[in-house]
Each structure stands twice: as structure tokens, then as C-alpha cells.
Amino acid sequence: MTKPVWIRHASQLATLAGGSSSPVVGAKMNELSIIEDGSIWLEDGVIQRVGTDEELELHYRERAKEAQIIDASGKLVTPGLIDPHTHLVHAGSRQNEFNMRLNGATYMEIMNNGGGIHSTTAATRAATHEELFAQSKQRLDQFLLHGVTTVEAKSGYGLTLEDELKQLEVARQLHEAHPIDIVSTFMGAHAVPREYKENPDAFVDVVIEEMIPEVARRKLAVFNDVFCERGVFTPEQSRRILEAGVRHGLLPKIHADEIEPYEGAELAASVGAVSADHLLRASDKGIEQMAEAGVIAVLLPGTAFFLMAESANGRKMIDRGVAVAISTDCNPGSSPTVSLPLIMNLGCLKMGMTPAEVLTAATINAAHAIRCAHEVGSLEVGKKADVTIFDVPDFMTLQYRYGINHVNTVIKNGTIVVAEGRLA
Ligand code: IZC
Ligand code: ZN
Numbered sequence: 188m189t190k191p192v193w194i195r196h197a198s199q200l201a202t203l204a205g206g207s208s209s210p211v212v213g214a215k216m217n218e219l220s221i222i223e224d225g226s227i228w229l230e231d232g233v234i235q236r237v238g239t240d241e242e243l244e245l246h247y248r249e250r251a252k253e254a255q256i257i258d259a260s261g262k263l264v265t266p267g268l269i270d271p272h273t274h275l276v277h278a279g280s281r282q283n284e285f286n287m288r289l290n291g292a293t294y295m296e297i298m299n300n301g302g303g304i305h306s307t308t309a310a311t312r313a314a315t316h317e318e319l320f321a322q323s324k325q326r327l328d329q330f331l332l333h334g335v336t337t338v339e340a341k342s343g344y345g346l347t348l349e350d351e352l353k354q355l356e357v358a359r360q361l362h363e364a365h366p367i368d369i370v371s372t373f374m375g376a377h378a379v380p381r382e383y384k385e386n387p388d389a390f391v392d393v394v395i396e397e398m399i400p401e402v403a404r405r406k407l408a409v410f411n412d413v414f415c416e417r418g419v420f421t422p423e424q425s426r427r428i429l430e431a432g433v434r435h436g437l438l439p440k441i442h443a444d445e446i447e448p449y450e451g452a453e454l455a456a457s458v459g460a461v462s463a464d465h466l467l468r469a470s471d472k473g474i475e476q477m478a479e480a481g482v483i484a485v486l487l488p489g490t491a492f493f494l495m496a497e498s499a500n501g502r503k504m505i506d507r508g509v510a511v512a513i514s515t516d517c518n519p520g521s522s523p524t525v526s527l528p529l530i531m532n533l534g535c536l537k538m539g540m541t542p543a544e545v546l547t548a549a550t551i552n553a554a555h556a557i558r559c560a561h562e563v564g565s566l567e568v569g570k571k572a573d574v575t576i577f578d579v580p581d582f583m584t585l586q587y588r589y590g591i592n593h594v595n596t597v598i599k600n601g602t603i604v605v606a607e608g609r610l611a
Contacts, residue, residue, distance in 0.1 A: 189602050190255045191230035192572070193247060196240050197259040198580045200225025203266055203551045203565040204237075210483055210510030210555040217543040219582060225264060228254070229572035232601040237566050255603070257596060261580055265546065266566050267336025267573030267599065268527050269553035272464050272485050274518035275340035275369070276323045276354045276361070279310030281519045294494055294521060295418060295446060304344070304378040307519050311344035311354065319357045326517065327365045329525040331605055334575035334594040337368045339514075339557045341412055343377025348398050351375050355407035366599040370557045372410035372440060373402045376420050376428045391424045395431040403435035409558065410461065411437035415451045422454050429458045438558065444468040445490070456480035462512070462556045466499045467491055478508040483556045486548070487516040488533035494521055501538030511540070512556040513548035532589035542586040572601035578608075 194200075200222040206215070226243035228236045236243060247254070284297050284306070297303045311319065330338060340358045345351035355371055362369035375398040376391070383390035402408050411432030415425035429439040438461050443451025445465035452473025455463035463469075463477060464485040477484060484504050491498040505511050513534050516522040524530070527549055534545040554564025562571050576596035579585050585593060597605035604611050 191228060191250070191253060192257065192598060192601060192603065193243070193251065193254040194227045194229070194257045194259050194264060194574065194576070195243070197222070197225035197264040198261050199223060199582060200227060200237070200264045200566065201546060201582055202237060202567065203547065204567050206551040207560050207565060207567065210481070210552050211547050212508050212510045213505065216505055216511070216547045217541060219543050219546060227264065227566060227574065229574070229598060229601045232572055234566060234568055234570050234572050236568060257576070259576055262595060263577040263579050263581055263585060265575050265577070266550045266564055267575050267597065268334045268549050269557070269564060270330065270335050270338040270514050270517070270527050271462070271512050271553040271556035272487060272514035272516050273338050273340050274343065274516070275326055275338060276319060276342070276357050277307050277311050277344045277519055278314035278319055278322055279307055279519065281306060284520065298378070299418065301381065303520055305381060308344045308346050308378065308380065312350050316353060316357060319353070320360060323357060323361055324365060326525055327361060327367050328610060331367055331597055332594060332608070332610065333526050333528055333592060334577070334597055335367065335525070335527050336573040336575070336597065336599050337370065337554070337557070337559065337563055339370045339372055339410070341372040341374040341377070342408070343374030343412070346375065346378065346380040348401060351398055351402070352405070352407065355402065359407065366602070366604045370559060371408040372412045373399065373408035373432070373437060374412040374414070375399070376413040376425070378414065378419060388424070391420070391427060394428055399431050399435050399437065403437055408437060410440045412440040412442065414442040415449060415454060416442065416445055417447050417449055422450055425454060426458060429460065433458070440464065444473070452477050455482045461558065464514070465490065466504070467496060469499065474504055474507055474509060481510070483510045483512055483552065485512045485514050485556050486534065486538060487514055487522065487530070488537045489524055489530045490516045490522040492533055492537065498533070498537040501534060501540045505540065505544060510552050510555065511544070511548050512552040513545060514553065526592070528585070528592065528594070529590060532586055535586045536589070542583045545586065546582055572598060574598040
């Protein structure tokens with residue numbers, strides 16, 4: 188049995204309380220429900236009590252000796268960060284393509300010439316189970332060091348039934364072996380594999396008739412995602428794929444309007460997607476329809492930064508009533524980072540979001556985007572004891588001193604997994 192953990196005297200305890208039943212929208216994204224001189228008691232893997240230190244002192248005085256006490260004075264305590272969009276499980280690396288882009292090539296040109304997603308697909312197909320596990324586990328360790336305690340992870344570098352299952356099985360093993368919780372998404376429709384270049388509809392049929400039913404039967408994913416983009420999957424093909432997923436119990440997500448406007452946001456609203464992700468080129472009409480349909484916008488400003496493109500207009504989306512979450516998009520092509528805190532900085536600097544809004548976007552709204560807000564995303568009694576402690580005095584400083592990893596301590600399921608900035 189692990190000891191209870193008692194975090195005391197937080198300069199700010201940002202609880203994000205009150206947003207568990209539905210995604211946080213509009214002005215509410217600025218409300219963090221902060222407790223000053225905050226205190227929180229974690230036991231049996233869950234949050235037992237949250238309040239001021241004075242309140243908890245009254246309650247736990249007698250049991251203080253049993254607990255591992257963390258003095259958080261001068262520090263910011265938040266829910267463990269949640270990354271709702273990653274391509275975590277993959278093999279290989281594409282620094283050569285980064286160099287090609289800096290010499291003038293575009294992301295789509297590289298992909299159409301057989302690189303990009305195809306290059307990572309080749310590496311992932313060639314990798315053994317063990318190699319995939321080891322490479323992805325390294326990234327998970329780095330996520331943890333950046334304060335992240337839950338990640339979504341997509342398949343989509345297999346593009347055959349067997350190789351998609353391999354990726355999803357590795358994700359499941361990592362979920363079991365690593366402190367970070369992984370929520371899996373099937374993304375067989377990430378690219379049209381070169382074998383089907385002349386007949387993409389035949390590949391769509393394989394995704395719908397063979398892959399989706401088998402992934403669902405093995406319960407290897409919660410979500411079904413598609414790269415809806417000119418030259419990848421059309422809105423019509425994307426709709427067929429997402430609707431097929433729904434018939435098998437897989438909830439729809441969509442890579443929408445990333446490179447070109449393609450009515451991806453509109454499609455997300457029309458199929459009732461849980462989230463539409465990217466949205467750099469989303470139309471005003473699409474944004475309006477997303478707000479009406481309650482589709483969460485998962486914004487990835489690191490991808491825009493790394494592709495040297497204009498970021499999604501997060502400010503406008505929040506002002507129009509869309510619930511916004513934020514993510515690294517961790518992948519080897521367009522965002523090879525695990526630093527969700529840096530992505531939050533970019534949310535402020537490139538999307539006009541406030542320091543409070545980006546924290547909401549990386550905690551409770553990120554939890555909603557992967558349908559786990561009932562158990563993570565805020566510091567409330569009964570939720571998982573997932574907590575991150577930053578070596579800054581308040582939530583504004585976390586964004587102001589940008590590009591620095593301020594994570595001091597990470598607690599996952601009530602166990603200290605990062606201490607003094609190092610894996611425990
Ligand atoms: O490997 O390039 N956009 N999918 C859609 C990606 C980027 C990942 C990649
Ligand atoms: Zn992605």
C-alpha cells in the first residue's frame with residue numbers, strides 16, 4: 188500500500204473544479220477555481236479532500252505522520268496535464284524532412300513523393316513489437332517529465348489490419364506498463380497507402396469492412412479518426428469512415444482543415460464528432476456549427492509553429508462558444524515534441540488565449556475531448572490522484588516564463604512519479 192500524499196501550502200491550487208459534466212466554454216474558460224495556501228490529500232489513488240491548508244490541517248492533523256508530505260509553498264499545483272491528440276506509437280524519425288522543408292519543400296509535397304506519413308509507416312511496419320514499445324516508452328517518460336499524466340494515442344502508421352493492430356496493442360501494453368494512462372484511437376484512415384494509390388476507395392472499403400470491425404471487436408480503441416484533407420481523404424470518404432466507426436461503437440474524431448480549408452469543421456458538426464482537431468483553416472460557418480453541435484476544438488499550435496503556418500484562431504473559437512482543448516500532436520512529421528507546457532505557451536502567444544484559458548484547455552477540456560472528464564482533468568474529491576506541481580508561484584508565471592520546463596513533481600494515481608524534475 189502506498190502512503191497517503193499530503194500536498195500543503197500551495198501558493199495556488201488550481202482545481203479547475205465544476206467542469207466535469209460538460210466541456211467548459213466561453214468566459215468560464217478563464218475560471219480556474221483557485222485555492223490560495225491550498226492543500227490536497229491523496230490516498231488509495233484518489234483525491235480525498237481539497238481545501239485551504241487550514242481546513243485540511245483540522246481534518247488530517249492526527250494522521251499527518253502517516254503521510255508523505257510535500258511542501259508546495261511558492262508553487263503552482265494543477266491537475267495532471269492531459270494531452271488529447273498524439274501519434275505516440277511510431278518508429279523512426281524524420282529530421283531529413285525537416286531539413287527539406289527548410290530548403291523549400293512543403294509537408295504535402297514530401298508526403299506525395301512517398302515521404303511523410305508513408306516514411307513513418309514503412310519504419311513502423313518494419314519495427315518489432317518490442318522496438319515500437321521501447322521507442323514509444325521513451326516518449327512517455329518525457330511526457331511525464333513535462334507534467335502529463337494522460338495521453339490519447341492514435342494508430343495510423345500501419346495502414347494494414349495487422350500493422351494497425353500492432354500499434355494499438357503496443358499502446359495497450361504501454362497503458363498497462365507505464366504510469367501514464369493511454370486512451371487509444373484507431374486511425375487507419377491516416378493516409379492512403381501507396382499500394383492503393385490508384386484506387387483510394389478500395390482502401391476506404393478495407394478500413395470500413397475489415398479494420399474497424401476487428402479493432403472494435405478486440406476493444407483496442409475508443410475513438411475513430413480520419414485525416415480529412417485535400418489529397419488524403421475527401422469529406423465524403425471521411426464521412427463514410429466515421430459513420431462506420433459509430434456503427435461499431437467507435438466515437439468520431441477528425442483531423443480537419445489542417446493544410447487547406449476543406450469543410451472539415453462542418454463535417455465534424457454534421458457527424459457529431461467528439462472533437463475536430465487542427466482547424467487552422469476552418470471556416471466561420473464551420474466554427475459556428477461546431478459551437479452549436481458541441482464539438483470540442485482540439486488545437487495544436489505546435490504543429491502550426493513547426494510547419495511555419497498561421498495558427499488556428501483559438502481566440503475566435505472561444506469567443507464564439509466553442510470548447511477549446513490543446514495538445515502537442517506529438518508526431519515525427521509536423522510536431523516532434525512532448526512539451527505540452529510549451530504548447531500552452533504557444534496557445535497564448537500564437538492563438539491569443541489567456542494563461543487561464545490554456546490551463547483549462549490542457550486539463551478539464553482535454554479530458555472531455557477524450558471522454559474521461561469523470562475521472563481526471565480537475566482536482567475534485569473522488570477523481571484520480573493525478574497532480575502536477577510547477578516551480579512557479581502562479582498560473583500566469585507558467586506562461587510568462589515560456590519555453591522552460593517548470594515541472595517539479597508529478598503524482599499519478601497517488602504515487603510520486605516525478606520528484607525534483609526527475610523520474611522517481
Ligand atoms: O506523421 O505527419 N498531420 N498527420 C496529419 C500527421 C500530421 C502526422 C505525420
Ligand atoms: Zn494528428
